[in-house]
Amino acid sequence: MRYGDFLTLHILHHAKDGVTGSFLMKELERHGYSISPGTIYPLLHALERENLLKSHWEVRNGRRMRVYEITKRGSNRLEEGKERLKELCLEVLGDK
Numbered sequence: 001m002r003y004g005d006f007l008t009l010h011i012l013h014h015a016k017d018g019v020t021g022s023f024l025m026k027e028l029e030r031h032g033y034s035i036s037p038g039t040i041y042p043l044l045h046a047l048e049r050e051n052l053l054k055s056h057w058e059v060r061n062g063r064r065m066r067v068y069e070i071t072k073r074g075s076n077r078l079e080e081g082k083e084r085l086k087e088l089c090l091e092v093l094g095d096k
Contacts, residue, residue, distance in 0.1 A: 007033070007043065008052075009085065012078040015053055015070040020060075024068075044068055052077055 010031070011024055019027075021040050028035045047053040052074035058067045070078065 005081065007035075008047065009078065009081045011043070011047065011068075012052060012070055012074050012081070015068050015074065018067045018069045020065045020067055022065075047074070 007028070010028060011019075014024060014027060021037065021044055024044075025035050025037070025040050028040075044053060044055075048055060048068075050073075051071055053068045054071050055066050055068045058065055
């Protein structure tokens with residue numbers, strides 16, 4: 001798996017609940033990634049073009065924000081990625 005694949009899995013995982021780019025930047029930072037707006041938004045747009053995410057505008061706390069949600073295709077990709085990640089972890093870490 002490439003670095004970008006891990007980011008994509010993490011984004012798809014959280015997009016089940018509908019997320020904003022700023023939420024994702026904070027969430028990824030919490031896990032040790034340093035992601036700038038110049039990285040996250042092009043990635044989100046690319047995932048939309050691949051039909052893994054869809055977005056819409058909402059007003060939250062008086063501010064207009066784009067909210068990203070996972071698509072059916074994104075859910076399938078997430079499940080496939082989770083299986084591949086599980087396989088990798090079992091090989092690398094053993095049965096623990």
